[in-house]
Amino acid sequence: MEKLSFRLTATRSAGGTRAQAIVGVVASGNLEVLLERASPADTCTIDIATAAHGFGAVWDAVVRDFVARRSAGGLRISINDGGARPDTVALRLAQGIRKIEEPER
Amino acid sequence: MTALAANDVSLSWYEASARQRIDALVDAGSFAEFIGPEMREISPHLAIFDLPEQFDDGIVIGRGRLDGSPVLVAAQEGRFMGGAFGEVHGAKLTGILRAARALKQDMVILFDTGGVRLQEANAGELAIAEIMRAVVEARRAGVNVVGLIGGRAGCYGGGSLIAGTCSRLIISEQGRLSVSGPEVIETNKGIEEFDSRDRALVWRTMGGKHRYLFGGADIFVDDEVLAFRQAAIDALKVRRRWDPAVLKAEQKRLERRLQRFGEAKDAVEIWQTLGLDAPTEIPALPTDAFLRAAGKRENADDAR
Amino acid sequence: MTRDEILASLFPNSSEIDVTGAMIAGQATLPDGKPIHVLGITQGQNLGVDEAIVLAGHVIEIIKSEDTSPILVLVDSASQRMSRRDELLGLSEYLSHLAKALLLAEAEGHRTVGLLYGGSAAGAFIATALATGTLVALPDAHPAVMDLPSMARVTKLPIEVLKAKAEATPVFAPGLDNMVRTGGIHIVWDETAPLASQLAAVLARPAGQDDRARLGAERGGRLKAAEIADRVVALATASHQGAQHG
Numbered sequence: 001m002e003k004l005s006f007r008l009t010a011t012r013s014a015g016g017t018r019a020q021a022i023v024g025v026v027a028s029g030n031l032e033v034l035l036e037r038a039s040p041a042d043t044c045t046i047d048i049a050t051a052a053h054g055f056g057a058v059w060d061a062v063v064r065d066f067v068a069r070r071s072a073g074g075l076r077i078s079i080n081d082g083g084a085r086p087d088t089v090a091l092r093l094a095q096g097i098r099k100i101e102e103p104e105r
Numbered sequence: 106m107t108a109l110a111a112n113d114v115s116l117s118w119y120e121a122s123a124r125q126r127i128d129a130l131v132d133a134g135s136f137a138e139f140i141g142p143e144m145r146e147i148s149p150h151l152a153i154f155d156l157p158e159q160f161d162d163g164i165v166i167g168r169g170r171l172d173g174s175p176v177l178v179a180a181q182e183g184r185f186m187g188g189a190f191g192e193v194h195g196a197k198l199t200g201i202l203r204a205a206r207a208l209k210q211d212m213v214i215l216f217d218t219g220g221v222r223l224q225e226a227n228a229g230e231l232a233i234a235e236i237m238r239a240v241v242e243a244r245r246a247g248v249n250v251v252g253l254i255g256g257r258a259g260c261y262g263g264g265s266l267i268a269g270t271c272s273r274l275i276i277s278e279q280g281r282l283s284v285s286g287p288e289v290i291e292t293n294k295g296i297e298e299f300d301s302r303d304r305a306l307v308w309r310t311m312g313g314k315h316r317y318l319f320g321g322a323d324i325f326v327d328d329e330v331l332a333f334r335q336a337a338i339d340a341l342k343v344r345r346r347w348d349p350a351v352l353k354a355e356q357k358r359l360e361r362r363l364q365r366f367g368e369a370k371d372a373v374e375i376w377q378t379l380g381l382d383a384p385t386e387i388p389a390l391p392t393d394a395f396l397r398a399a400g401k402r403e404n405a406d407d408a409r
Numbered sequence: 410m411t412r413d414e415i416l417a418s419l420f421p422n423s424s425e426i427d428v429t430g431a432m433i434a435g436q437a438t439l440p441d442g443k444p445i446h447v448l449g450i451t452q453g454q455n456l457g458v459d460e461a462i463v464l465a466g467h468v469i470e471i472i473k474s475e476d477t478s479p480i481l482v483l484v485d486s487a488s489q490r491m492s493r494r495d496e497l498l499g500l501s502e503y504l505s506h507l508a509k510a511l512l513l514a515e516a517e518g519h520r521t522v523g524l525l526y527g528g529s530a531a532g533a534f535i536a537t538a539l540a541t542g543t544l545v546a547l548p549d550a551h552p553a554v555m556d557l558p559s560m561a562r563v564t565k566l567p568i569e570v571l572k573a574k575a576e577a578t579p580v581f582a583p584g585l586d587n588m589v590r591t592g593g594i595h596i597v598w599d600e601t602a603p604l605a606s607q608l609a610a611v612l613a614r615p616a617g618q619d620d621r622a623r624l625g626a627e628r629g630g631r632l633k634a635a636e637i638a639d640r641v642v643a644l645a646t647a648s649h650q651g652a653q654h655g
Contacts, residue, residue, distance in 0.1 A: 032160065034160055049158070153574055153578060154574070192580070196635075196641075201641050208645065223581065226580075226583075227580055227582075227593065229554070231625070234539035235622060235638075238512055265505075269508075284489050284500045284504065290491050290496070298493055299493045311496060319499065349469070356510075363458060375497070
């Protein structure tokens, strides 16, 4: 497994009140994304454990794009990756934001 | 409070994730998870094999309400390591079954498993044994333990033995219930014994219709989350005792099955012996027609 | 030790045990004069629907009888029978039924002791030895979930790599020592001493709760299972009380 960590400045903080959300499963070509409200409001941290080695530059691009475009401030994001493609990663990250912003029942 | 309102979205049980199944199964908003992913109780053994971990180790456990009644729930994620039982995965199920007994609360298990996780085979095997004992002790204390089978990994290996200890089993056509999987039989006995690529053979030998027809499962449902929910509600309405009389009835039931069908070479022969009309048509029948045709099935009503 | 040597060492006074192929069933007398039921699957037999229903039938007869004598289950088996016929007939129900019979016997007051003296694997191991209240073994026993060559095929790892990993952890590789360290086997008997007194010592232990996970933690082979299961019970109990008061 290869471990990667990012700590990025976010211009917008995540909405909603849920403490955490999880999307996806760890399988070949898939990943799970756990989001928790645990960072300062202007920061998003992302920790990744991936089965695919040597894709640090791709992850760097995907997570920077995600933090720039979505309201990810205040989140600690943890990823277990079974070798997903970048578009799947971007999709799961977006689903994760939607889920943590859902109104609580 | 709208606890009785279930999720009304139509969704395939087979395609859904463990978390989606629980969301659709229990009353909306009623689920509370124990040792959730944020606790990061991952398997301590997968790193030895440099394999990816999952924060919940492939099983979601907690409490919720089903048609207003409290229920404990466990759901396996068949896409992570084939839903296989490892040390943590198994201990979560053992723990919640022991809680079911202590709290006298009914339990539903959403099976989706290939059996024991080979990378932690000894821990997984012992977990199966501990789970079976916990199911039996809960049932002896008067608790219903209902198993739901219809996931993509099926219910194989040790999972199928746990299923056999449940008070009721709900199954869909897609649900496969068997100890050895098709590939395992083929590998050990040869392709003449079992051609694992013959999907029709796999379904009619291990699939939900066959299991339902001779009493291997109790309730047959569509591959639909709300069908599973309704069946679980119905199954929990009847209090199922478990004592020597039930065990003795099961002995008679299983002896009779060997006498009636022990020489059969194929499921179609068994369906013919059962007296079903047009047994060769069974695999193609939609649920309504199948349930009508299944009138002469064997059941396990007081013998499980 | 062979089956007959084991039986002679266990029951020097008397035993009346029927042998039907690989299946055995009967009664013997303990040194203190009390009776004990003896059942078993021997000769490395596969456990299929036909064998499981016979063994379960014996256990049910014992449960129905009025006595509360202990039951000794001798095990030297292969795995469950991997055949089309057995699966067609619902093997999982038969194996579960046998396990349930043994578990119910223990709950109804019969001490159940498994004695693993040869092999046993996978579903056969679960349905027999692992369904007894206390499992003991002789030094030659060799339990397995799956043999290493098959494991190598499924995990796509070279067998040398698996063997190297097995040096570091008892958690996956076959063998008696690993099953002891993970808590599945209570004790390994000394085959140079009389087995009768060793059986008496096991029977003197009070019947109790499933302590295999705790043994696994104490022996360092399975560190998390007991703690996780206990924590789930505590969380469910607290949550239950919260729901009742909330």
